Amino acid sequence: MNIGTRKILDRSFTAVGLTSILLMALALLVVVVPIVSGGIGAIFFKGTIEHRKLQLREFDNGNREVLDRQIAESEPYRQEVFRMLDAFAAELETFEPTRKREYSSKVSSVKDIVSHLLGPVPGEPEPILLRFQYGTTRWEKAEESLHDLMFVTKWDTSNPEEMGKQYFVPRVDEFAGTSLAALFPYIEENLEKMLLPEQTFYWGFLTERSLDAHIFGGVWAEIQGTLFLAIGAMLFAFPMGVIAAIYFTEYARENVFTSILRSANSTLAGVPSIVFGLFGLAFFINTIKVSDSKSVLAGSLTLAIMILPTIIRAAEEAILSVPKTYKEASIGLGSTKWRTIVTVILPAALPGIITGGIISLGRAAGETAPIIFTAAVSVGATIGLGDVLTSPTPALSWNIYNLASEHEAANEIRHVQYGMVLALISIVLLLNLSAILLRARISKKLKG
Amino acid sequence: MQEVLNKKNVEKRILAPRESRDTIGRINVSNPRMICRDVNVYYGDKQAIRNVSIDIGCNEVLAMIGPSGCGKSTFLRCLNRMNDTIDNCRVTGEILFDDKDIYDSSIDVVPLRAQIGMVFQKPNPFPKTIYENVAWAPRIHGIIESKSDADEIVETSLQKAGLWGEVKDRLDQPGNGLSGGQQQRLCIARAIAVSPEVILMDEPCSALDPIATAKIEDLIEELRTQYTIAIVTHSMQQASRVSQRTAFFHLGDLIEVGATEAIFTKPSHQLTEDYITGRYG
Numbered sequence: 001m002n003i004g005t006r007k008i009l010d011r012s013f014t015a016v017g018l019t020s021i022l023l024m025a026l027a028l029l030v031v032v033v034p035i036v037s038g039g040i041g042a043i044f045f046k047g048t049i050e051h052r053k054l055q056l057r058e059f060d061n062g063n064r065e066v067l068d069r070q071i072a073e074s075e076p077y078r079q080e081v082f083r084m085l086d087a088f089a090a091e092l093e094t095f096e097p098t099r100k101r102e103y104s105s106k107v108s109s110v111k112d113i114v115s116h117l118l119g120p121v122p123g124e125p126e127p128i129l130l131r132f133q134y135g136t137t138r139w140e141k142a143e144e145s146l147h148d149l150m151f152v153t154k155w156d157t158s159n160p161e162e163m164g165k166q167y168f169v170p171r172v173d174e175f176a177g178t179s180l181a182a183l184f185p186y187i188e189e190n191l192e193k194m195l196l197p198e199q200t201f202y203w204g205f206l207t208e209r210s211l212d213a214h215i216f217g218g219v220w221a222e223i224q225g226t227l228f229l230a231i232g233a234m235l236f237a238f239p240m241g242v243i244a245a246i247y248f249t250e251y252a253r254e255n256v257f258t259s260i261l262r263s264a265n266s267t268l269a270g271v272p273s274i275v276f277g278l279f280g281l282a283f284f285i286n287t288i289k290v291s292d293s294k295s296v297l298a299g300s301l302t303l304a305i306m307i308l309p310t311i312i313r314a315a316e317e318a319i320l321s322v323p324k325t326y327k328e329a330s331i332g333l334g335s336t337k338w339r340t341i342v343t344v345i346l347p348a349a350l351p352g353i354i355t356g357g358i359i360s361l362g363r364a365a366g367e368t369a370p371i372i373f374t375a376a377v378s379v380g381a382t383i384g385l386g387d388v389l390t391s392p393t394p395a396l397s398w399n400i401y402n403l404a405s406e407h408e409a410a411n412e413i414r415h416v417q418y419g420m421v422l423a424l425i426s427i428v429l430l431l432n433l434s435a436i437l438l439r440a441r442i443s444k445k446l447k448g
Numbered sequence: 449m450q451e452v453l454n455k456k457n458v459e460k461r462i463l464a465p466r467e468s469r470d471t472i473g474r475i476n477v478s479n480p481r482m483i484c485r486d487v488n489v490y491y492g493d494k495q496a497i498r499n500v501s502i503d504i505g506c507n508e509v510l511a512m513i514g515p516s517g518c519g520k521s522t523f524l525r526c527l528n529r530m531n532d533t534i535d536n537c538r539v540t541g542e543i544l545f546d547d548k549d550i551y552d553s554s555i556d557v558v559p560l561r562a563q564i565g566m567v568f569q570k571p572n573p574f575p576k577t578i579y580e581n582v583a584w585a586p587r588i589h590g591i592i593e594s595k596s597d598a599d600e601i602v603e604t605s606l607q608k609a610g611l612w613g614e615v616k617d618r619l620d621q622p623g624n625g626l627s628g629g630q631q632q633r634l635c636i637a638r639a640i641a642v643s644p645e646v647i648l649m650d651e652p653c654s655a656l657d658p659i660a661t662a663k664i665e666d667l668i669e670e671l672r673t674q675y676t677i678a679i680v681t682h683s684m685q686q687a688s689r690v691s692q693r694t695a696f697f698h699l700g701d702l703i704e705v706g707a708t709e710a711i712f713t714k715p716s717h718q719l720t721e722d723y724i725t726g727r728y729g
Binding site for chain 2: 333
């Protein structure tokens with residue numbers, strides 16, 4: 001091969017490699033940017049006065065005096081809205097029955113939107129669900145509701161060949177000629193004064209429990225559940241995995257039995273995680289009954305079984321990569337095998353073992369399938385450390401799925417879904433980062 | 449032309465079918481520290497060492513030389529049972545140390561390896577500090593009871609290994625940070641920290657530069673007064689410089705043993721002569 005061809009080959013190889021790395025980085029960016037921007041929206045957003053009311057009443061956060069002043073400030077505008085509604089209700093009585101029926105259904109949807117925006121309308125029965133006790137807490141949601149108030153959504157289905165087309169009709173037209181017609185421009189004009197939006201930095205999203213099935217509040221229960229499950233899995237899998245790796249590398253002889261064990265281990269590493277979930281249910285809960293039903297313990301054990309092969313592999317690789325000369329030196333100085341393993345081989349292999357462990361920890365934190373049947377509940381209270389043996393827990397991975405697909409108000413709480421994804425990704429990234437730092441630190445200590 | 453012919457003859461000799469070859473020269477000494485008789489080593493079916501019998505005298509340096517793959521390292525590793533760590537390795541025959549066969553089932557290899565220390569081809573300090581490298585073995589053998597014991601052993605061992613002056617101010621630094629020659633002397637210090645009686649050295653200078661090699665050779669000369677040393681080496685100059693007796697191995701046989709001077713000036717066996725004159729190696 002002549003030198004020109006070689007150079008071309010080298011360059012095209014470099015180009016292909018760089019392109020694939022760039023594509024990967026781009027794909028990552030496409031995935032991560034919306035998650036980060038959406039997730040940050042859960043913590044950093046324009047919060048309305050309703051958010052501050054909720055925080056003060058439910059979590060005792062915030063300044064009561066400032067809030068009272070703001071309530072006093074917004075109240076006149078709200079009273080004007082309620083006065084208009086009352087006035088229209090009185091006007092309604094004077095209408096003839098057909099017209100009255102028509103308008104009362106129209107006004108009830110206006111009332112719904114108003115109470116969604118501002119909180120319960122005075123005179124209506126006190127709502128039971130928390131979600132109806134407060135108005136809109138986020139300004140961008142308020143703007144959406146305002147649009148719903150101003151326009152009626154209609155569908156044009158005149159052409160049966162095509163899908164219906166959405167179009168908007170100003171709601172004020174429906175009330176033309178009545179006293180309520182003035183309500184719409186009034187609200188449009190004064191919504192900010194009624195809700196007093198402020199830039200809000202809501203750390204509580206990460207540290208507070210959720211209220212009314214994640215419609216308000218934070219995701220602490222999920223974060224804590226995820227940590228419990230991942231750390232619990234680690235408590236079982238890490239010691240077992242390291243001991244198994246020591247057995248494989250230092251004690252096992254090459255025979256049929258150990259090669260079966262090895263291939264079993266590799267096979268386990270490739271088993272789909274849902275299979276582990278079903279196994280966990282069938283074995284840990286139904287057969288040996290570690291708990292009566294789903295529990296953190298059962299979930300941790302299932303996750304532990306799932307990550308065990310990875311930990312064994314990583315630890316095995318780490319132990320095998322310890323130079324044989326260390327072992328020789330130790331044996332040559334009259335150390336026993338066990339002491340050689342504990343004082344020479346394991347310390348030297350530690351960076352690799354820990355890296356494998358923490359990467360598995362990240363995986364355990366992110367897995368959904370193994371905990372569906374064994375540990376996760378969609379809505380639950382924050383559990384204490386004493387409850388891990390018996391109680392199930394909400395967990396980020398499962399609740400991300402649940403909130404996005406099965407929640408009754410999935411569309412209303414997009415920010416919570418994004419926030420949870422961001423929290424999960426951050427936990428996994430932080431774990432991996434700490435693995436890298438720890439590894440660097442230990443290797444530096446070993447190498448000098 | 450003559451050279452080519454010679455070379456061919458040599459090759460023929462080496463490749464010729466093997467029959468058991470008896471050792472030439474005196475294998476026993478007046479005050480032996482270790483006595484090896486009819487030692488055979490097998491790796492699986494393959495025999496690596498054949499009927500080797502030799503004494504290692506007190507306070508002498510025994511050099512083992514021979515071409516690559518002749519079994520000299522294998523034999524050295526038999527002397528403190530390092531071959532135990534190789535799965536399919538089998539040793540027969542007798543190796544007496546303190547009148548006991550070290551391969552006897554009643555022998556505990558742990559104290560044995562403390563008495564018969566070993567220094568390896570490649571410097572292999574532990575990934576620990578200089579201090580810990582030296583103090584580690586005495587500690588696991590229970591020789592050290594207090595911090596002052598440890599300090600003392602570390603200092604004397606490093607002094608004996610001629611390293612104290614160079615490292616006394618940085619004992620808490622990692623052993624891997626030293627130069628190759630210093631690392632090898634650290635390994636020697638580590639080996640003598642448990643007060644062995646015999647030190648086995650497996651080509652201790654093959655990874656070192658000439659100056660570091662000279663230092664190690666001087667050190668071997670000094671250590672001889674207190675320890676019995678068996679050294680495997682590829683360098684015939686080194687063997688002639690440091691040893692009192694030399695053993696020449698060839699394809700698993702101990703071909704010739706004798707006083708170093710005699711071996712290098714008038715070898716009795718043709719193979720020995722060919723080897724030391726550099727016809728093959």
